[in-house]
Amino acid sequence: MNRFAWLLDRLAYEPRRNAKLALIVDYLRSTPDPDRGYALAAMTGGLVFRNAKAGLIRALIAERTDPVLFALSYDYVGDLSETVALMWPARHGANAVPHLPEVVQSLREAGKTDLPRLVASWLDALDETGRWALLKLITGALRIGVSSRLAKTAAASLGGVAVDEVEQVWHGLEPPYAELFAWLEGKSPRPEARDPAPFRPVMLSHAIEDGDFDKLDPAEFSAEWKWDGIRVQVASGLRADGSRLTRLYSRTGEDIAVAFPDLVEELTQDGALDGELLVMRESAVQSFNTLQQRLNRKTVTPKMLGEFPAHIRVYDLLVDGDEDIRHLPFEERRERLEAFLSRLASVRFDLSPVIPFQTWEELAAARADPAAAGAGADAEAVEGCMIKRLDSPYLAGRPKGYWWKWKRDARLVDCVLMYAQRGHGKRSSFYSDYTFGVWRSGEGGEELVPVGKAYFGFTDEELLEIDKYVRKNTVNRFGPVREVTHDAGSGLVFEVAFEGLQRSTRHKSGLAMRFPRINRIRWDKPPREADRIETLEAMLPTNG
């Protein structure tokens, strides 16, 4: 456990990707099985302990510390595991320091009644870093700046193979991955990719800049709408026993199929599709707000399936039957995709339409007015265009020169900072989450009404400035939240950019912003000159 803790500790402080990679490679090389396999599982999110939860840790610390002191400390540190690791009353030498495999096995097998005693005995035995690592392991959120892909890249380099080769066999393997390491170290053959519906790393695009168009010939490109939904990959294949396995993956490879039985049961052909998850009613795409009702759920009720029917607007085909076609040019994959979807004939899967254009000016006009350029009633769910080279293969990651996204210009509004809250993680102890409002006529005259909350869009230097401003201009405190002075004459104005606007009954203002961010800080602007609610209401889509 100490060596694993040492690795996590080093990784947490190491900002450079290559240095992180070197640390993990070194660890995997010099650590025996099964320890290294469990460490790899921890870094790839492969360890889930049903009975060990954050609640257990809260209960343990509650028995040992004053609740007020704990709350103040947690608010300050901004991370549960770290707070507990630091506050835990040390009892060095109380027990033997546990080994990682022993910890993992016990966490898997121990019942709810045994766990608290077990975890407490480990915490007693470990030092601060060890406690922190153990608690990170239990809560599952390592937050050490290591992606699952980076960890797999490190493993792949043990065998000098490409990470995609590891990715191919990954879903058929279980921690502690003895077979994987044996293969990578040349001691046994490549494990069979037993998974009939594995995840394939997705292809991502670059944001296009105005100057880029001069270098690109429109005849070599195809364009589609960029939909305001969730990027997904759906893969289907037959198990050894002939039954069908269909998986729905998020863009990072997380399987979210369980919340979307309505989609999963509709894919009855072998293959892998790339597309946008949307909610559609009467063949019209619904807003992202509506889609959110279906997201981040572990289960789904029949009522929800009826009210929020899920669809996939498909834009690429990675595997056709059992043939991997990612190496084919986009144009050919698109033809295959059209044939695939017409065979499938499901209302849940439709084809992402192509935007016709001859020149970049024509595409710019379409992007400015999607409704008139073929998007029709779905125009509100369009957030720009995707531009793809006709000859582009489907490549993992964000390769240069193939795909671009051209977002619609964000909308801007001047708002007044009203409340600030301390951030978490890297920003704990900084007031980095801002609630802002616009003016409206209230009963007692002009008043500010909150319209949104944002926690990014500013630089680290600007964060320091705003943080200082918040501390100097606090008029009220509510736990971690500070009310900041906001009247006509004094206060701080933010130029807020956002992508879309919806009516909302949950907000006092009746409005909800999509992707709000701080575009500029208007130190120069007096609050009385900030925008009014009427300006925002005029930006609402006409059909609500």
Place this chain on the structure above:
Amino acid sequence: MTLARQSARWRPSELLLPTPAGLFCPPADIYIDPVRPVARALITHGHSDHARAGHGAVLATRETLAIMALRYGEGFSRAQQAVVPGEVIRIGEVDFRFVPAGHVLGSAQIVVESRGLRIVVSGDYKRERDPTCATFEPVPCDIFITEATFGLPVFRHPPAAGEVGKLLESVRLFPERTHIVGAYSLGKAQRVMALIREAGYERPIHIHGAVEKITAFYQAEGVPLGEIHMVAGADRKVLGGEIVICPPSATQDLWARRFPDPVTAFASGWMRIRARARQKGVELPLVISDHADWDDLLATIREVQAGEIWVTHGEADALVHWCGTAGLKARPLHLVGYGDEGEAEDAGEVADAAV
């Protein structure tokens, strides 16, 4: 009976009260560590948030006066008077006594006593051994005024020697990389150098221009720091494997990037919190503090046996709460201008000396 009335015991706020300019003692008409220019000031130590320029008369230890003169120039106040620790200075009917606080060289607590009421203004203080300054002396009192920079139970500073051990271990592991250690230029920087020497490291230590004057002063005061080189003149490229000490803000500057593949370290109590270290891009956090940690705050409060605790700055809420659970009367003073959560280090001084 006028006499009897005069010698009636002060209510605490008659002897010392918080004002926007700082703690004020009305019967002596004098401020302690004022944050605004005042006619008469007592200064606990030389850090810029406590010792400001522009007062009329300043009373402080000889070392603190010297540090203020180094930072602000000889004319930092109209008049200056040095006080010897332990000596009693009577102003009006109030006795003032300076007692070592263990924070930095010359740092003192100020004991304020009149008509049988004794208040101790501790200033910033720590209890851990420090080879560069006199050790904190607990003074029993009626009211103890404490800082709470690290007033949360997550702050438990490990022994400083072990932290310096981590630094030296890293220097051994990466003999080709320069180790840049951010440390506050008054006190922390010199303490780190002294600890490095105690650990047996004999190579020259390199320092940033902003640390030079105070370091020379420490050496002149007899603190053994070994061979110290200024970085300014040296070719940074040849400093691979060496230790360089600079003000915290310089670790993020262009200045720091000119060293060969530098390892960024930072010596501060804040390094206990991972997010703090990451915010500053620190790869090698060294938990070394010149402030009392949580356990030492509590131990000190118990030791001075005061009936009442006033908390000046820092994480006052938690410390006041703990006092309540321990049956002690306590209140936060909400004094502004100190520490700003303990990270006050005038950026100006770095800019002046940046080379």
